Amino acid sequence: MTIKTWSKQFIHHMLCVTHRQWTYRNARTHLKKIEGRTQEDHDRVRNEVRALLAVQPEDLLPAHRHLLQFDAEALGQGSTRDRLLWLNQMEAAREAKIASSRRQKQQEKDRRNTSSRRDEEGGLEDRERSNLSKRQRGGTSLATRSSSEINNG
DSSP: OOOHHHHHHHHHHHHHHHHHHOOOOHHHHHHHGGOOOHHHHHHHHHHHHHHHTTOOOGGGGGGGGGGGOOOOOHHSSHHHHHEEEEEEEEHHHHHHHHHHHHHHHHHHHHHHHHHHHHHHHHHHHHHHHHHHHHHHHHHHHHHHSSSHHHHHH
């Protein structure tokens, strides 16, 4: 075999390899398979379903826990459309739980702020009452003294 024939075969082989890689990539990325989705779309949906199967009931509000009571095998064998529907429902349920937690934290914070403001206001009222009673006691003590004590004193 000469260098020239070896070079031709090598270049031909390299072109075939790159062409196969390009064809494979196009098939994975652009070729629409079942349900009008690419293989990557199907794989992505399957991976998301697997990830959400690990969600614990405590991570959802009680109204949404029914989403975890299903046949996982049937979901896996069902259509991608059904899996996407379940995924969207789960995402909405998780977001609702997060929003509910935020709302509860904000309400607790508001309650603490309100009670601390009441305590501060109550403290002012207590001080005002205390000052008033001191003034009244001082006035009363002058009134209870006899006129001779006042004149002598």
